[in-house]
Amino acid sequence: MTTLAELIIVAVILLNLSLAASGSLATCIRLAAAQGVIAALLPLLAGHGVPSGTIVFCCAVILLKGAIFPWLLTRARVKANVSRDAEPVIGYPASIILCLGAFAASSWLGTRLPLPETARVAWIVPASLSTIFTGFLLLTTRGKAITQVLGYLVIENGIYIFGLALFVEQPLMVEMAILLDVFVAVFVMGITIFHISREFDHIDTAELSQLGDWYPKQSGGEK
Amino acid sequence: MTRPLIQYFLALVLAPLLPGIINRVKAFFGGRRGVPILQLYFDLYKLVHKTPVYSRTTTWLFRAGPVIGLAAMLCVLALLPFGGRPSFLSFEGDLILLVYLLGVARLATVLAALDTGSSFEGMGASREVQFAVFAEPAFFLALAALARGGGGLSLSGIFSNLTPAAWLTASPVLTLVTASLFIVFLAENSRVPVDDPNTHLELTMIHEVMVLDHSGPDLAFIFYGAALKLWALGSLIACVILPRHYGSWLVDSGAFILAMFFIAAAVGVVESVMGRLRLLKVPYLLMTALTFSILALIFQAGR
Numbered sequence: 001m002t003t004l005a006e007l008i009i010v011a012v013i014l015l016n017l018s019l020a021a022s023g024s025l026a027t028c029i030r031l032a033a034a035q036g037v038i039a040a041l042l043p044l045l046a047g048h049g050v051p052s053g054t055i056v057f058c059c060a061v062i063l064l065k066g067a068i069f070p071w072l073l074t075r076a077r078v079k080a081n082v083s084r085d086a087e088p089v090i091g092y093p094a095s096i097i098l099c100l101g102a103f104a105a106s107s108w109l110g111t112r113l114p115l116p117e118t119a120r121v122a123w124i125v126p127a128s129l130s131t132i133f134t135g136f137l138l139l140t141t142r143g144k145a146i147t148q149v150l151g152y153l154v155i156e157n158g159i160y161i162f163g164l165a166l167f168v169e170q171p172l173m174v175e176m177a178i179l180l181d182v183f184v185a186v187f188v189m190g191i192t193i194f195h196i197s198r199e200f201d202h203i204d205t206a207e208l209s210q211l212g213d214w215y216p217k218q219s220g221g222e223k
Numbered sequence: 224m225t226r227p228l229i230q231y232f233l234a235l236v237l238a239p240l241l242p243g244i245i246n247r248v249k250a251f252f253g254g255r256r257g258v259p260i261l262q263l264y265f266d267l268y269k270l271v272h273k274t275p276v277y278s279r280t281t282t283w284l285f286r287a288g289p290v291i292g293l294a295a296m297l298c299v300l301a302l303l304p305f306g307g308r309p310s311f312l313s314f315e316g317d318l319i320l321l322v323y324l325l326g327v328a329r330l331a332t333v334l335a336a337l338d339t340g341s342s343f344e345g346m347g348a349s350r351e352v353q354f355a356v357f358a359e360p361a362f363f364l365a366l367a368a369l370a371r372g373g374g375g376l377s378l379s380g381i382f383s384n385l386t387p388a389a390w391l392t393a394s395p396v397l398t399l400v401t402a403s404l405f406i407v408f409l410a411e412n413s414r415v416p417v418d419d420p421n422t423h424l425e426l427t428m429i430h431e432v433m434v435l436d437h438s439g440p441d442l443a444f445i446f447y448g449a450a451l452k453l454w455a456l457g458s459l460i461a462c463v464i465l466p467r468h469y470g471s472w473l474v475d476s477g478a479f480i481l482a483m484f485f486i487a488a489a490v491g492v493v494e495s496v497m498g499r500l501r502l503l504k505v506p507y508l509l510m511t512a513l514t515f516s517i518l519a520l521i522f523q524a525g526r
Contacts, residue, residue: 003392017514093510110525
């Protein structure tokens with residue numbers, strides 16, 4: 001069972017790297033969804049006796065991350081009429097190297113971090129830290145509003161995996177609340193992306209750098 | 224002492240069978256009967272009896288290329304274990320020698336290609352070296368990840384240490400290493416996603432274009448060296464995916480040879496179901512292999 005969990009961890013890390021390397025938005029959405037589903041399987045494998053509450057919780061996570069989020073994001077992508085690719089600020093090889101470096105650094109950090117004696121599978125902490133880093137990478141270096149949402153989702157995946165390392169029992173209420181937050185956030189962001197694209201004919205974040213209310217003051221009152 | 228020698232000669236004799244199997248599988252997928260499975264033996268026999276033709280612009284480098292390449296491959300094969308059994312030349316640190324011998328063979332081929340002064344061969348040489356920049360670290364780090372698992376720096380030691388129990392405890396590492404080795408195997412032997420061995424358009428060839436000017440026994444050396452390289456890199460994969468040893472030498476060797484044929488068939492399937500990548504995309508594929516190797520090494524180191 002532990003070996004299976006380790007295989008899942010490896011899959012999560014490989015998905016991180018492919019997220020960093022893939023250029024098309026549709027692929028990125030699918031990869032992030034796959035990562036969420038795979039990460040949701042982890043609590044079922046890590047323990048010995050799996051309580052039924054955990055199974056229900058995992059099913060909810062899989063449904064939300066595997067079906068509803070990709071559907072919402074794909075709808076936002078289609079409605080916003082994004083034809084072009086993710087347009088990274090830095091190249092794909094550089095992204096991959098950064099991700100690998102982040103994984104190396106987080107495996108070093110994982111050995112240094114004092115954790116309660118509950119981490120049943122090795123590599124959970126490095127995997128979660130590098131997933132969070134990949135999320136930040138997507139947030140900062142990709143130029144589309146949808147990839148910002150994707151980066152946020154990937155960070156959430158990382159935090160979810162990190163939670164597995166910290167808790168013996170899944171605190172269901174906490175996780176459920178986080179899931180609800182994420183759901184609402186993705187929902188709202190989907191609508192926002194749609195409105196941005198209708199207002200400006202693009203969702204390029206590089207051009208969304210100035211607030212409209214400030215702009216006249218700044219240009220006019222340059223003292 | 225005799226058994227390692229028999230293993231060595233078995234590898235030397237059976238290696239030209241692998242391209243035949245690959246061609247047969249491809250022909251099967253294409254709905255053809257294909258060339259005879261022993262075609263490479265016939266070709267080699269024919270080529271050895273021909274008189275080589277040398278261009279007046281070439282020097283001794285051009286003649287030395289195939290000989291050095293084949294000699295390096297013969298040495299490589301002498302280092303490799305056969306079905307988990309040690310080779311007769313194994314020593315501590317031989318995996319480093321293995322990587323450098325492959326490098327020497329590449330250098331000899333590239334120098335011979337550049338020596339002809341043909342611009343096409345120069346292009347092929349440039350591509351070969353460019354892809355090697357990515358493939359060699361991937362190969363070396365995959366071997367390092369295996370060595371880290373125990374058995375020291377000797378290939379025979381590593382693979383005799385690799386048991387079914389290792390697959391149970393370290394399956395993520397071994398899966399990553401196998402994937403990385405398979406990509407390197409395809410790239411180094413200029414098989415389909417990287418290079419198309421059937422193509423005869425100089426602009427797109429990589430390995431084939433470098434040997435355009437060779438003829439007669441020199442070409443036979445090159446073909447035979449390529450078959451040996453196919454066997455050598457394939458046998459590393461076979462050793463990883465076939466960790467079980469039954470104790471009987473005959474059964475082990477038989478299983479190993481079957482695994483080699485299986486890998487050749489897998490190459491044939493890969494070549495049948497996908498086309499070659501665009502030249503610009505090939506470094507990405509090799510970088511994937513490098514990534515797999517680095518991940519395997521990190522996992523193995525933290526184990």
